[in-house]
Amino acid sequence: MWMRRWCYVTVDEEVVLRHYVEVVLRHYVDEEVVLRHYVDEEVVLHHYVDEEVVLHHYVDEEVVLCHYVDEEVVLRHYVDEEVVLRHYVDEEVVLHHYVDEEVVLRHYVDEEVVLHHYVDEEVVLHHYVDEEVVLRHYVDEEVVLRHYVDEEVVLHHYVDEEVVLHHYVDEEVVLRHYVDKEVVLRHYVDEEVVLHHYVDEEVVLRHYVDKEVVLRHYVDEEVVLHHYVDEEVVLRHYVDKEVVLRHYVDEEVVLHHYVDEEVVLCHYVDKEVVLRL
Incomplete structure (x- = not known):
């Protein structure tokens, strides 16, 4: 009887917490008083996993993330922390909180999920150069061409665009996609490579008058003499x-x-x- 009364009297005393670590946690789960004494202790997290109260005391601790991986509650407290990304790589929930952060791209390179959030950002191209996935999101953007000059993959998406020629002048790869286009001749005047693709085209003669190179391709054509x-x-x-x-x-x-x-x-x-x- 005396023992039962002693326990009843002493439980919930600060002095007990200082001496009975494990046994206290078994009795004090979800108590602020425990956290005041157990901050940064693995034993606390073992008992407090997924509790807002823990994060309130454990912000920016690797030990928390070890127990809270993939929890919205963590991101609410850890936004813009490298430590979070180490644990949350490839999670939509992270991008929802980290949009436009260099730190994300360092961890998410070549992920469709990033582009879904980063479309039209220079920072993405810096990390995604020569990726088909980028072009699917950046078609007709000057920023892409600055990074993709002389790539077949670009032309596949940019055929017949002035912006491409501005970056691709005198490239065989362009002509393969731009044959018979006035826009090409404006950039390729007096190039053998053009005639190879434009033989017998009025448009060529308008740009190549008095060129030996034309005659090599246009022998016996009325159109040549006219010019x-x-x-x-x-x-x-x-x-x-x-x-x-x-x-x-x-x-x-x-x-x-x-x-x-x-x-x-x-x-x-x-x-x-x-x-x-």
Whole structure:
């Protein structure tokens, strides 16, 4: 009887807490008084897991996270802490609290979940360069091109965009995607690589007038003469062609190339220039 009364009297005394660690916790679960005495003790967390009261006393402690992994309650107290990310990698709940934080990207590189929260952020590209997942979210953004210049993956998403050419001038990879586009010629004038893709296109001649490189690709085309009248370079490529005479009548340069040709006389009858030859 005396013993029962002693226990009844002494329980809930500060002096007991100082001496009976484990036994006290068994009796004082969820008591502020315990935490005042057990701060940063594994034994407390063993009894207080998932309690707001613990976090109130244990903020920024590795030991808490060890017991609170994936709990909203932790994030409410640990926002912007490296220690949280070490335990919460790849959790939507973290991004909900860490949006636009460099610390997140260091832990979430190449995760769709990050892009879902970080679309149009320079900081993402700094970490995601050359990733298809980025382009799916950044199509038509100057910021992407600054990081993806000369990548097939970009063109796959940016075909026919002025912004691409601004970054890809003189690249074979561009022409594979931009064949027959005025926009390309504005950036590629006088390039063999263009003609390789643009043979027999009016648009090319508008940009390449008087270029040897054009004639190498356009021999015997009316369209060339329309742009090259009275050019020696044309005759070197068009000898004995009716089409030339139609454009070069009464030219010394023609006779130099057409002497003793019926076709010449047909166009030059009674010309002093013919008799000389």
